[in-house]
Amino acid sequence: MNASRYQPFLPDRLYIEEAVQNNPWTTRILARLSKAERIPIPDQQALPPAPAGKNILLSRQRGPFLRYCPGTSRHICCLYHNLDIAAGCDLGCSYCILQGYLNVPMTTLYCNLDDMFIELDQVLDSHPDHFYRIGTGELSDSLTFDHFTAWSSDLVNYFRQRRNAIIELKSKNTHIEHFISLPHDRRTVVSWSVNAAAIVASEEPHTPSLAERLEAAAEAQAAGFWIGFHFDPMIRHEGWEEGYHEVVEQIFRRIEPRNIAWISLGALRYPPFLDEIIRDNHPESRIFLGELLPGADHKFRYFKPQRIEMFARMYRWIKAHGQETPVYLCMESDEVWRKAFGWSPGSSAGLKRFLDERVGG
Amino acid sequence: MKLTYLEAGLGEIDADDRFFQLLPGMADALLMRSVARLGIVEPIHLQLRVGEESPAPRYRPVTGFRRLQAAAAAGLTRIPAMLLPRNWDDLQAYRWLVEQRGALRPFSPLEASHAIAALSGPLSLSREEILRTWFPLMGLAPNPKLFSLYAPLRLLEPELQSALAADELAMETAGAMASAEPAERLAFWQLSRTLRLGKNRQREFWLLLSDIERIDKASLPQLLAQPEWRSLLEEQNLTPSQKTDRFKNLLMTRRYPAYSATLARFESLLRSAKLPPELHLRPTPWFAGEEYTVDFSFSTPAEFTARLETLQEMQARGLIDQLTELT
Ligand code: SF4
Numbered sequence: 001m002n003a004s005r006y007q008p009f010l011p012d013r014l015y016i017e018e019a020v021q022n023n024p025w026t027t028r029i030l031a032r033l034s035k036a037e038r039i040p041i042p043d044q045q046a047l048p049p050a051p052a053g054k055n056i057l058l059s060r061q062r063g064p065f066l067r068y069c070p071g072t073s074r075h076i077c078c079l080y081h082n083l084d085i086a087a088g089c090d091l092g093c094s095y096c097i098l099q100g101y102l103n104v105p106m107t108t109l110y111c112n113l114d115d116m117f118i119e120l121d122q123v124l125d126s127h128p129d130h131f132y133r134i135g136t137g138e139l140s141d142s143l144t145f146d147h148f149t150a151w152s153s154d155l156v157n158y159f160r161q162r163r164n165a166i167i168e169l170k171s172k173n174t175h176i177e178h179f180i181s182l183p184h185d186r187r188t189v190v191s192w193s194v195n196a197a198a199i200v201a202s203e204e205p206h207t208p209s210l211a212e213r214l215e216a217a218a219e220a221q222a223a224g225f226w227i228g229f230h231f232d233p234m235i236r237h238e239g240w241e242e243g244y245h246e247v248v249e250q251i252f253r254r255i256e257p258r259n260i261a262w263i264s265l266g267a268l269r270y271p272p273f274l275d276e277i278i279r280d281n282h283p284e285s286r287i288f289l290g291e292l293l294p295g296a297d298h299k300f301r302y303f304k305p306q307r308i309e310m311f312a313r314m315y316r317w318i319k320a321h322g323q324e325t326p327v328y329l330c331m332e333s334d335e336v337w338r339k340a341f342g343w344s345p346g347s348s349a350g351l352k353r354f355l356d357e358r359v360g361g
Numbered sequence: 362m363k364l365t366y367l368e369a370g371l372g373e374i375d376a377d378d379r380f381f382q383l384l385p386g387m388a389d390a391l392l393m394r395s396v397a398r399l400g401i402v403e404p405i406h407l408q409l410r411v412g413e414e415s416p417a418p419r420y421r422p423v424t425g426f427r428r429l430q431a432a433a434a435a436g437l438t439r440i441p442a443m444l445l446p447r448n449w450d451d452l453q454a455y456r457w458l459v460e461q462r463g464a465l466r467p468f469s470p471l472e473a474s475h476a477i478a479a480l481s482g483p484l485s486l487s488r489e490e491i492l493r494t495w496f497p498l499m500g501l502a503p504n505p506k507l508f509s510l511y512a513p514l515r516l517l518e519p520e521l522q523s524a525l526a527a528d529e530l531a532m533e534t535a536g537a538m539a540s541a542e543p544a545e546r547l548a549f550w551q552l553s554r555t556l557r558l559g560k561n562r563q564r565e566f567w568l569l570l571s572d573i574e575r576i577d578k579a580s581l582p583q584l585l586a587q588p589e590w591r592s593l594l595e596e597q598n599l600t601p602s603q604k605t606d607r608f609k610n611l612l613m614t615r616r617y618p619a620y621s622a623t624l625a626r627f628e629s630l631l632r633s634a635k636l637p638p639e640l641h642l643r644p645t646p647w648f649a650g651e652e653y654t655v656d657f658s659f660s661t662p663a664e665f666t667a668r669l670e671t672l673q674e675m676q677a678r679g680l681i682d683q684l685t686e687l688t
Contacts, residue, residue, distance in 0.1 A: 280509075289576050291617045293647040303620045304648060304688070335651050 006208040008147050008175070009090035012053040013037045017044065019060040020111040025151070026058050029109070032148040047105050054090075056145075061085070061110035065119050069138065072297040075331045076345060078264075079352040080133050083120075083167075085110050085151060086140035091172060094203040094282035095233055098139065100274040109145065113154060120158065124165050131361030133352075134159075137170030137191075144171065150178040159187040166359050168228060168261075172207040174216040180223050189261045189359065190220040191228025194251070196243025199235050203285060210247065218254045226359060227259050232266035232330055234310050236290050236302060241313060248317040257324040261359050265311050266330035268292070269301045296333075304336065311340035326358050362457075364443040369407060371438055375418040376429050380451070380479065381408075381458055383472045385519075388427040388434070396431035404441040405429060408454050411447075420444075423458055452484055459498045467500030470532055471522055473507075474514035481512075513539035521550055531560035534567050541571075548581045555594055556608060557601040569612040577615070623648055623687055630683055634675050640668050644688060651688040 014036050020026045021040060030038065036056075041047060044059060065084055071077030088107030089098060110116075124132060136142045136155070146152045152169055156179040159167040168189040169179075176190065192213045195203070200210050208216075217227050229251060234244065251263075268287060270278070278288055292300040301307060311329060318327050328351060329337055337344035345351040355361075379385065388396075405425025410418070422429055423445060432440050445454050459476060462468065468476065473496075480486045480495055492503040501507060510532070516539050517525065524530040530550075538546040549570065553563055570581055577584065584590060593607055614621040627644060636642065640657040644650075655672065659665040675681055 286575065289572055291619055293617070293620060293649070295647070295649045296645070301649075303617070303623075305623070306619060333650070 004208060004212060006174075006206065006212070009054065009144065010148075011036050011056040013039060013051070013055045014058055015039050015041050015047055015055065015106070016058045017060055018042050020058055023111050023114070025111040025113045025149070025154075028150060029058065029111070029148055032150075044105060051106075055106045057104070057106050057108045058111050059108045060112045061115065065110070065116040066123055066134070071348070072299065072331050074296045075333055076329070076337065076351050077331065077348045078133070078328060078355055079348050080135060082138035083116070083134050083136045084139055085113070085116065085136050086145060088139070089141045090144055091141060091204065091207050093172075093207070094278060094285040095235070095268060095270070095287055097270060097274065099281060100271070100277045102139065107140075109149060113151065117154075117158060120165075124162055128164055130164060131356045132165035133168060133355060133359070133361070134165055135168040135170050137168070141173055142169040142171045143173040143175045146173070146175040146178055152176075152179040153182060155179075156182050156184050156188045160185045162187060164361070166226075166361070170228070170230065172204065172213060174208045174212050176216050176220055180219060184223075184225060186224065186226055186360070189226040189228045190217070191230060191261070192217055193230045193232060194247050195231065195233075195235070196237070196240060196247060198237055198239065198243055203235070203282075203287060210250070214250055214254050217251075221255055221259050225259075226261035227255050228261045229263045230266070230330075231314065232264055233268035234265060234314070235268050235287055236306060236310065237286070240310070244310075244314060245317050248314065248321075252321040257322045260325045262326045262328060262355055263318055264328050264330050265314050266332075267302050267307045267310055269295075269299045269331065271299050275300060307332070308336055308340045311336065315341050326354065328355065363446055364406075366404065367407075367442055367444055368439045369420055369442045371429075371433060371440060373418045374407065374420045374422055374429065374442075375410070376422065376426075376433065378421045379426070380421065380483065381423045381455065382426045383458070383462060383475055384469070385475070385522075386427065388431040392427055393431045393434055396428060396437070397435040400435075400437060401425075401428050401432055401440045403428075404443045406445060406458075407442045408445050408449070408451075409447050423454060424461075455479060455484060456498070459495060463498045463500045469526065470511045470535075471514055471526060473499055473501060473511040477508065477512045478515055510536040518543065518547065521546060524550070529560075531563050534560070534563045537567055537571070542580070545574075545581045548585055552585065552594070555601075556605045558605065562605065566609075566612065569616050573612065573615045620647065627684070627687055630680055630687075634671075634678075634680050636671060637668075639664070640671060642684075648688050651685070653684060653688075 011033065014030070014033065016026065016038060018040065044057065047057065061084065063084075067082045067084060069077060069080040069082055071079075086107070086109050087102055087104045089096065090107070143152060152175075155167050155169070159165060160183060166187050166189060168191055170191045170193065172193050179188070194210060194213060197210060200207065221227050231244065231247070234240075237243070268290065272294070275288060278285065291303040291306060293303055295301045302310070311332075315327055318325055327341070328345075329340070334344045334346060345354050405428055406423040407420040408423050410421055420442070429440070445457065449457070462472070476495070476499060477491060480491050481488065486495070488505075488508060492505060492508055496503040496507070514522070514525065514535060517535060521530060521535065521538065525532070525535045538549065549567060553566070556562075558566060570584070573584065574581060585594070590611065593604065593611065596604065599607070631642065634642075639659065641655065643654045645652055657668040659668055
């Protein structure tokens with residue numbers, strides 16, 4: 001077997017805000033990163049400008065942890081909630097939206113999880129009839145720092161006791177060791193972002209390989225977790241049909257449809273300002289050479305018939321393995337749903353219902 | 362700091378040493394005439410060349426490169442000069458130069474580019490140091506993006522540098538061109554002049570062309586040599602603006618073939634519908650949605666009826682079905 005190309009991220013330096021210095025989640029990180037230099041600071045304002053090396057800021061989340069997914073106008077959104085426990089990622093995918101979005105000075109881990117659990121209690125308790133799908137993979141990768149945070153274990157333990165919520169750990173990484181043997185009561189979906197092999201090689205060069213991700217997914221399945229897959233962003237490239245079809249086949253060789261919570265499809269899309277950033281940061285990439293045109297929300301997307309073609313084929317390939325697996329589109333219009341899948345949830349509320357029902361909401 | 366006045370012999374000054382020159386260029390006719398008539402009025406600045414076996418010429422010019430050239434052309438043998446302190450090394454002399462120049466007005470992108478080359482090359486300063494200390498001296502914000510944009514500009518050919526200095530070439534385009542092959546940028550500049558592109562169009566066309574080059578795996582000279590492109594550019598009966606529009610269409614067809622095919626089909630359906638000028642039918646921009654918008658004007662009941670009849674006729678001929686299938 002080939003050695004993994006992926007190198008787990010280990011920071012050289014930890015900047016530690018005073019507000020979280022004695023907090024148990026900070027202490028846990030410090031115990032696991034004994035070699036990293038530790039620099040206490042009063043708050044983020046005291047950070048030096050652009051320090052060299054691999055740095056992490058251990059900070060206090062000052063805003064709410066839980067946020068509605070921003071969605072996008074005139075598109076059907078799954079009405080997801082993001083739980084912002086980290087901001088930033090080490091994996092450096094060429095298309096990553098975080099390149100243009102993050103307004104934090106460096107990769108930041110919000111260590112005041114005590115406040116987060118209080119906030120979650122308040123929100124979930126005050127809306128007992130509302131079902132929440134919550135994920136930590138919006139401003140970071142849910143598992144990429146888990147080898148030294150082990151926060152997945154806190155999340156799995158917490159959501160195990162909640163009836164009106166489910167947590168999704170969405171990742172390209174394989175750090176499942178801290179939660180895989182925990183009881184979870186199927187309140188956790190462990191999901192992997194996947195892509196065609198050629199795209200993994202060229203656009204996600206620092207991530208674990210597809211085979212490694214699927215291996216981790218198979219282990220999570222064996223431990224009884226719900227498994228999710230996100231084909232997002234799908235990128236048109238030479239041989240994209242074979243490339244994506246092959247990933248679908250690999251998934252169904254390892255994972256049973258009854259254990260798949262959902263599979264989402266999203267085609268490459270980004271706001272105009274990200275175009276220049278991607279070109280500057282990844283000049284060798286070819287992703288911006290697609291027929292990407294501005295949509296109603298001004299984001300660049302593939303020309304509509306091309307998106308419909310990609311989604312329709314994927315739908316067919318996935319459904320060839322049975323009707324059970326829910327497949328949904330991320331940020332697409334009712335029209336694209338109908339033309340690609342032959343049906344549409346009709347609205348964001350309809351899509352929410354569709355996904356909630358799958359995981360017991 | 363003490364500068365020493367002297368009358369320097371022209372032969373003692375190494376006019377070929379351009380290390381301190383912030384912006385390469387030649388003396389113009391006006392300066393030539395003025396120096397020939399009046400001599401050098403404002404002293405130039407010199408640095409004493411140091412070394413064990415002090416080679417001739419003794420002095421390096423620090424300012425006044427064009428005046429020096431004009432003096433030589435006028436046959437002057439001695440010119441007034443100010444000598445920088447002897448104990449200054451190159452870095453101190455360069456700092457003095459940048460401070461003097463930056464106090465007058467901010468450095469132009471080209472001046473900044475030459476300064477960056479001197480500072481990061483012979484003077485061995487880091488990018489961070491240049492940004493932090495030297496950009497403010499140049500009157501520039503210490504912005505890493507500006508650094509990346511300006512640094513390669515000095516690689517542009519003199520013609521392109523002049524176009525940039527004359528504000529005929531967009532800064533961003535110049536920055537992008539600087540990292541391309543010389544043959545690419547010269548071909549683009551030639552194209553830009555043929556089509557008389559303004560700065561916005563330059564930017565737009567450069568980006569489209571760069572993408573097409575990568576998609577087609579061809580260089581710009583190779584693309585421009587293709588018969589379809591060449592014949593359009595050589596067409597005598599089109600104005601530059603007509604040529605530009607057609608060229609843009611050509612670029613769009615190559616860059617966005619699926620979209621362009623849909624657009625062409627839409628336009629052909631519209632042509633066959635023979636709509637009067639008072640009736641407009643539009644798809645959503647880029648065919649992103651599935652709707653069409655129709656608007657028309659009328660001033661009499663008869664005109665109103667006529668517009669509706671035109672639309673009904675489109676439907677009767679199956680054109681509406683074809684339009685909706687398009688999206
Ligand atoms: S794994 Fe996700 S968050 Fe990390 S760089 Fe890639 S796209 Fe961005």
